[in-house]
Amino acid sequence: MKVFFPSSFSFSPSIHDVSCVYARSPVVKFSPTITVVGDGVLSPRVASFSSRGPSPSFPGILKPDIAAPGVAILAAQGGSYVFKSGTSTAVPHVSAVTALLKSVHPDWTPAMIKSAIVTTASVTDRFGMPIQADAVPRKLADPFDFGGGHMNPDRAVDPGLVYDLDAKEYNKFFNCTIGLVDGCGSYQLNLNLPSIAVSDLKNQVTVWRTVTNVGLMDATYQAVVEAPAGVVVSVEPSVISFTADGSRSTTFRMTFTAKQRVQGGYTFGSLTWFDQSAHSVRIPIAVRTVIQDFIADTS
Template identity: 70%
Template sequence: MTIPRAFVFADSSPVVKISPAKSVVGDWVLSPRVAVFSRRGPSVAFPAVLKPDIVAPGVSILAAKGDSYQFMSGTSMACPHVSAVAALIKSVHPGWSPAMIKSAIVTTASVTDRFGMPIQAEGVPRKVADPFDFGGSHINPERAVDPGLVYDINPKEYTKFFNCTLSPDQDCTQDIGKLYLLNLPSIAVPDLKDSITVWRTVTNVGPVKATHKAMVEAPASVTMSVDPSVITFKKGGRQAKTFKVTFKARQRVQGGYTFGSLTWLDDRTHSVRIPIAVRTVIQEFIADTS
């Protein structure tokens, strides 16, 4: 322990009190935060798929171990939280696909802490968390049950890319390079040279009649546009609408990743947000995994 010289010389008889360390709980704790041990993106094997998807409580979780209980930390503690929320959504919406459930969890996550401040990521130094720290952000079970819109995926699309990872051929190489066209509740573009257009489809699971407007937070040095920027559902049933998102590089550089988001807002309480990560490049063989 180092005592500042100014304090020592301020008094002829300085007094120092050393108290034992203690744990702080309750309202004084700044939370949620992304733990320092939490795995970060991007995905090295498939950078066009944004990872991680979501974060959940995983630090000092009271868990059963043997015949007793123990406070434990890690993804093994976070996973049960997400599994429980998925089971909750499935119980309310038994007809939803796994992709719809995942979408509901990712697009309704909280990007701010309980004080309304941006969620921080622990590390050296501590920083404001980005999609490579928390994906969609911190899981919010109450909102996930009623997302308003979801991004669904035909299982055949998953199968096509899975088969390509097992035995890639010439056609597969082209498909894997366009993984950002999968209808995921996120967009990652690791190779933006000039302009790229990505398509997504949203399915209405909210009110029968609803209008959603796009709110864009473009990544730095990138122009981002959504067409159409307003989508309207007028009839009953599970209706879907397709839109396109175009990214244009505003400067020709071999850059790092920058982050943004696309949020669909209706005139009620639904806010359907997907995280976005874009990296501008000049030559594709230069790697950037930080």
């Protein structure tokens, strides 16, 4: 879970509010707490203390999944209220949205709800600028900062397409993690998650995904790819159609081909399915090109 600055937050007096002069009798000035609301606040923004990907244990699973408000959140504590920051204040936001989606779509599986939240998230702030991540220095946020992006509950109610996953597949994945099943690398890549992470692209890798139509019965979607730098990406089929008397699910494949032989770092992109109406179903992509395993990058 990631954490974000909300649309308003408070600043408490700190060392930055102290004015000093060099004299025998120094003067200290404390400014009162103020609240900034509206256009004067840069949000959402990934907090500096928020954990980042990639996952060292399972690099074929992109983490985190989603971002939610988690800085200066007014929370109940004892018999009063306090401002709290951390992943513990971000989780309730996602839990509440999950419960609301389940109330609207009682037949949806947990994987469908997760997919709806991830694929409809925003990667821009309210000004239309890319979301930033607090770091040293501050940088543009990427999928290892916020996963699919900053969640948007209104859009998640009607995602158009979802990436569903049977609970049994998670059991198989667990067996991979404890060494009971071979080929876990390939299994991680093809787990039907609303994200793709390729951690060892040497030449070419093919990844499979299945989408389920939960929108209009008759719909056609066009694939739009933002390819990670240094990688050629193809989608087959690039157009998928659904009819009232046809299947509600379809499978597609994405092929990633390295354009250069470089022991590189991760680069990022996305795959978005657009239909003729308002649906935009986006999943994040992270790819790392390699020449050989276990070779450190050098400058």
